Amino acid sequence: MKHITFYLDFISPYAYLAFEELPQALMGLSYSVTYKPLLFAALLKHHGQLGPAEIPAKRDWTYRQVLWRAHSQGLPLDLPAVHPFNPLGLLRLAVATQAQGLPNRYVCENLMRHVWVGGADAADAERLQALTKQLAPSRDPSDVSVKAQLKAHADEAIAKNVFGVPSFEVDGKVFWGHDALPMLRRYLEGDAWFADTAWERVQTHPAGIPLHRT
Template identity: 70%
Template sequence: MKHITFHFDFISPYAYLAFEKLPEALKGLSYRVDYRPVLFAAMLKHHGQLGPAEIAPKRDWTYRQVLWLAHAHGIPLQLPAAHPFNPLGALRLALACGQDGLVNRYVAETVFRHVWRGGADAADAQRLAELRALLQPPRDPADEAVKAELKANTEAAIARGLFGVPTCEVDGRVFWGFDALPMLREYLEGNAWFAGGAWEQAADLPTGQTRKGNA
C-alpha cells in the first residue's frame, strides 16, 4: 500500500478539483491518503512568486480554465463571491477538527465545498460560524497550537521542495497540480518510465540564462 500526502489550501480551485477527482483517479489501487493543509501564500512568498490571481490576464484565464475543467470532468463548481480571499479561517477550522497537522476527508470535503459550491463569500464570518457549528471541532481554531500546526505544515512542505498546491507527495516524489493526477497513477502502477532516469535527469538540466531585474 502506497502512502500519499495530499497538500492543499482551500483557496486553490485546482486543489478543489484534484480533491474531488482523486478517488476516481486512483480507483482500484492500494493506497492511503493523508490530507495536510498548508498556506499557499507562504509558499509564494518563500519562492518570490505571485499567485495566478495576482496577474490580471492570468487571473481571467485561471477562472475560465477552472470553470471549463469542472464542466469537462463533471465536478460541481461555482466561483466564490470574491477571490482570492483570506483562507486562514477555513484552514484553521479544518485543522482544529483534526490532529497532528492532518484532517480527514470528510472535513476537507466539507470546507472545500463551502468555498467552491454555491458562489457565496468563502471568508464571511457568519458562514464560517455556521461551518464551525456543523463540523464541531474539538479544538478552538484560534488556539495557538492550531496556528502552529498550519505553520509547521507549510514550513515542512517548503523544506521538502513543494512550491504550490495541490501537491501529492509519495515516496519522496512530488506531483503538482490537478493535471498531474494521471502521472501520479502511472507512478503508483509501476510505470517503468519512473525508473529510467528521466525523473532525475530533469532536475540536473543546467540553467542557460537567468533574468536580472527588468533587463
C-alpha cells in the same frame, strides 16, 4: 500500499478539482492519503512568486479554465463571491479538527464545497461560524497550537520542494497540479519510466540564464 500526502489550500480551485477527482483517478489502486492544509501564500512568498489570481490576465484564464474543467468533468463549481480571499479561517478550522492537524476527507470535502459550490462569500464570518458548528473541531481554531501546526505543514512542504497546490508527495516525489493525477497514477502502478534516471536528471539540466534558488 503507497501513501500520498496531499498538500492543499481551500483557496485553490485546482485543489478543489483534484480533491474531487482523486478517488476516480486512482480507482482500483491500493493507497492511503493524508490531507495537509497549508497557506498557499506561504509557498508563494518563499519561492518569490505571485499567485495566479494576482496577475489580471492569468486570473481571468484561471477562472475560465477551472470552470471549463469542472463542466467537462460534471462537477459543480461556482466562483466564490470574492476571490482571492483570506483563507486562514478555513485552514485553521481544518487543522483544529484533528490532534495532529490532519483533517479527514469529510472535513476537507465540506471546506472545499463551502468555497467552491454555491458562489457565496467563502470568508463570511456567519458562514464560517455555521461551518465550525457543523464540523465541531476538538480545538479552538484560534489556538496557538493550531496556528503552529498550520505553519509546520507549510515548512514541511517547502522542505520537500513543494511550490504550489495541489501537490501530492509519494516516496519523496512531488506531483504538482490537478493535471498531474494521470502521472501520479502511473507511478503508483509501477510504470518503469520512474525507475529510470529521468526524474532526477532534470535537476542537473543546464540553464541558459541564472535560476532563482530559495
